[in-house]
Amino acid sequence: MQTFENAKAGDIVLTLADRIIENRAYLSEIDGKIGDGDHGVNMAKGFGLAAERLKGKDASLAEALDTLGTVLMTEIGGSMGPLYGVMFTEFAEKIEGADAIDAAAYSRMLHAGLEGIRSIGSAKVGDKTLLDTLVPAVDAFDAAIAGGESFAEALDALVSAAEAGRDSTRDLVAKIGRASRLGERSLGVLDAGATSCAIILRELSHGARARLA
């Protein structure tokens, strides 16, 4: 059975932060089309702060996710701060204390994050939010495992589904948040939260996949 070591996977969060920071301008640009154009700036600020605190700490994945979640939750504000904050702290809580993370633990982690978001937000799939990325990604991972595929294959399925989910927001009309005010005008534009969520899931899963043994 494939697993990866919790203790050696904290660097995934640093790579994740790098990706978010690299995409700062891109995320803000998408956000600017139907929002206030600060998604990239706020995300880069939060992930950058967390990365600074983690550098040289040799943290486990659980510890790194907890640091990231706490920074987002307490220092970023808006809706994204608490939403991603709760997702990462829930992720961290679920894998805390586990030495090796297998597919079942990874799935529990994803579900906990999703439930955390659902407990504080009111969006549904189809509302043009980050849930349009997260929900199909989690489903695809579970389906792959249930279908007898390996952890690695399931992670690939997760990433593909996340990216397809992100792309689906292009054809959706925003139902929640400020973009909902634009109605039909939000058609044809990616949702910034769905886009950043796809980046997060891809980096997390690629990082896990590269460490499988």
Next chain:
Amino acid sequence: MTIKTPTPRKGAANRSGTIDASDAIPLRYGDDPYVWACWLYYEDGMTQGEIAEAMGVSRATVNSYLADAREKGIVNISIEPARLASLTIAQELKRHFGLTDCLVVPSDDNARPLIDRLGAAGAQALPKLLKSGDTLAVAWGRTVLSVGEHAGIASLQDMTVVQATGGTTAAFAYTPELCASAIARAISARCVNITAPAVVKSPELLHMLLEEPLVQEQFATLARANRVLFGISSLRPNSTIHTSGFFESVSLQDYLAAGAVGVVAGRFIDERGRPVAGPLDDRTVGISLDLLRKIGTRIAVAGGFDKVPALLAALRGGYVNVLITDAATGHGILRADGVTALDAKLSHRPKLVQTPSSYRTHVKKFLNNPNEVVEEMLDGVVRAHGKYLQPVNGSHRALVARRGPRPGKVGLVIGGGTGHEPCFLGYVGKGLADAVAVGNIFSSPPPDPIVQCAEAASGGEGVLFVYGNYAGDVMNFEMAAEIAEEKGIRVRTVLTTDDVASSPVEDREGRRGVAGNFFIFKIAGAACDRGLSLEACEAVTRKANLRTYTVGVALEPGSMPQTRRHNFEIGPDDMEVGMGIHGEPGVTRERIRSADEITDSIMDRIFKEMKTAPGERVAVLVNSFGATPLMELYILFRRVEQRLAAKDILIEANWIGHYCTSLDMAGASITILHLDQELSDLLHHPCETAFLKIN
């Protein structure tokens, strides 16, 4: 016709001679007045007024001829291809690396050496980047010196230039001292040199030097720099780093072996922009990379293909937020970082710009840096209203009333996103809110500043949180409340839900909080100031919220400072009734009607819920969303008063103006607070804040 360059004006004096028939179009223009107007404007160089006279039409008609001619394709304005390419590259660099600004000089101009052209470009950019009172740190390099030689700005005052590193041998022409003094001369600045060598013999010597009071003073100036200008050196054999003698005493092999690709202000960085450790680290006198990165405006001037890896590293490392380079280098950097979409763009034929002059994509605003709007506003607020409020622990995101909190008094904490000024910070002061937590534009503050506010506001008797009912605010304030409770501060919360239009009356608790905040904060603040218990303060604030009714109408959308675009649209003849303060949907979109009819529809909605008896009293707030002037607010108030008087309801107090805005949205809201004796007493309780004073 295609206009390439503006043709010099030809003989205005003989205009009446060449055009004499003012009532008929000269034969050569056919029967097309557009072509005639364009000819006179673009070829003959006449003004619009002169054309109007010549054609026998009004100026406005000429103006519309000229605008329409562009739409009709009679006039094409094209940008010279090389310039267009460099603009495209600049835009892409700015976007890709999140730069504040970027200037790219065209590459096909081979008349002058690159160093010269970059120097001239830097000189051209400096006036836009510098402001009076700045302290500019200057590193050394051929390009930096070239900027100094080309620049000449006389309009700046109180400028300081500080050398960013120690000095070097004078064997070459662009020593740190010379670069700093050339720039200082060019911008009429006081020049502070670092009177120590850039590289010293040993770490011990470095320590001793840095303890010299004179050097310390120079470094203190360096630490105050708010802008920095530097070149970027590659580590290729012919680069300045090798030829300058800056590092002549050591071999660079150690750094190259450790992956160094470039040098920024005498410090080595790898391809991702991370500092590379080496033997010179403890022997280099000058600005550290950390300090450099903390400076607000970080201007790099550099070009040449050999510098692409070094520039890319500096950009990735975040050392640069204003880049001045040439098109070939800029293009190279983008390709090296995997941006290929640009190639397709650049191979296109120059695009015709055909935007009708009446069409705008961006709203004009008073801005410096769109990403710093909130910080700059708060800086202004603290400077303007220091009499009433001050930062908590130095943070402008948590502001506390100077004469507010006191032992034994319940503390009142309010807060929310910005863009609603004077809400919320205008209501902090004695007798009203004790502290305010400030978020980004239309975005809740995180829990940290809210907790700081709770601690600052606490007088030992608990703290009351009052804020608008929005998902983001609720999440963040609830977290803050939990943290404050853990710190031993009792917290009670009242969500404001005065926006009648946002939800049916059965779902009163689901409504948004809008301009009625003004009354609800006032009541809460008075209750706290009178020394009521936390429970009593909460109860009366809840009562005030339940008796406050607001309906807003928007006429035009607002626009965000970051995008300078409207954040939604309202049709040319439409208005939106029930609009929230962030542009959330209203109840209906209708054709715009007269002010009285609009007021009536608002008052009808309010009267449906507010059960008053003749002789009862209310307070009225007629509030602008930002762009609507007082003149129109008074017209609304006039009708509000008529409607209330017709029901024999007395207006005990009224406020008319900007009290809870939505950036520059046009529109207004009407709020009625249904008073009883208790609320009336609290409303009149004295308070002293920047935007509301009651004696």
